Amino acid sequence: MHQIDAFTHERFKGNSAAVVPLERWLSDAQMQAVAMENNLSETAFLLREPDGAFHVRWFSPLTEIDFCGHATLASAFVLLDQGMASAPLTFRAAAVGDISVAQLDDGRLEMNFPNREPERVENPPAALLEGLSVVPRAVLRNGQAWFAVYEDEDQVRRSMPDLAALKSLAPLDVVITAPGREQDFVSRYFWPANGGDEDPVTGSIHAGLAPYWAKRLGKSSLVALQASRRSGLLYCRVEGERVFVAGHAVRYLQGTIEI
Template sequence: MKLKIYQIDAFTNKVFKGNYAGVIILEEWLSTELMQQIATENNLSETAFAFKNAQNIYEIRWFSPMTEIDFCGHATLATAFVLFKENASFEKVIFTAKAVGDLSVEKLDSGYIQMTFPNRKPKVIDSIPKELLSGLSITPNEVLHNQQAYFAVFSNEEDIYSIDVNLEELKKLAPYDVVITSKSKEYDFISRYFWPANGGDEDPVTGSIHTGLAPYWADKLNKNELIAHQASKRGGLLKCKVLEEKVIISGQAVLYLEGYITI
């Protein structure tokens, strides 16, 4: 069996930047075991598998090299990029996923791809896990939590770049990941994302976590349109708009590779 595969760099307009994702558009679902094996072999942040159902909606699933992921923004962006590239008439795509429901994605004239996601605003927690504090070399000013991760907030932008993390300690927070964030001089806010329990060490750019970051910073900065930068080595730029129940995240993407895998 041969499957066509694309490798896309998401949340960037340059190859070797942003976050990499494999994309495979299926004619029928593969077994979960086989999809995980493919994702492990690819060894990318995520590999997305999409299948168009009878309602012309694309069911989508995301796999890290380690496990299936409930929600992945950059691989959704990458998959939409592939569908728009291969279908010139497409202006909008609807994805559906078990954990997050329907996701509307549109192609904009600016070259950006706009994704409408659920608002997953985090809440302040009273008791900070000791593993989080021992896993970060600098103590955060505030810690919040949503269904995806712990949010460690810092007042000094330089802390985001200089902080050391103990991944073995952060892994103990499973199934939750950890994002560190601060206000920024050049952007509205910056962040870094660590997910040793679910995918690897540091994720280059994480679209899904901005459904929590953007609402948090929208309240703090008193504005609902924000520019975000994920401050990993590869880096990525995200445009965010916060609505009452939705967060609209826009980004660019570029093709790095297309070819076939043989199973």
């Protein structure tokens, strides 16, 4: 097993993911037990398929997750760092199809996601508004989360949501976002029903955040900050129906699991 800090070039920043390359699948119960034992945002399990792609499954400590960006970035880092594959890489996930990952000249790894732009909601659920410490300027949603849009970065940083109220919105999570001071936009991500209180850096939600901010700011390339305590930088660009999300990664540990 490898533990990687993703969306950062500093150890102990970004979001930690465990990566477990397999020769054959473990049972669902075993994979969930490993993820629970790791107690990280996600543990990714990889199995190479005959065509060279890597089938990937992601587990939080609570459940299997349909779509995870930071653990995909971590998986790509492990495969390239260990010489197990060469770029570009293809990851295959049941819910989102194939995700390709390229290696950029500056060492960043760039993931190619489907565009998951959210749609505006005129009448958001009461539990969302009750769960947010500040009333948002606008509310949107896609298949992953509710999006609460604020006026400025300080509102996002100071937010203290009622996680019990947000948990009732399952299966959707909640992302709060605003224009950034030094970056194009900032966000924080809460997922009490699916993984934990606050996710440090969430690559997948930027498949929705980047298209929203690209239209609002009138630019296709953006730099994003996820303003959790660990924090992380994401480099996004929007090209039609695809969203590219790039970042750095750094190793924390390599070890062996006993089952």
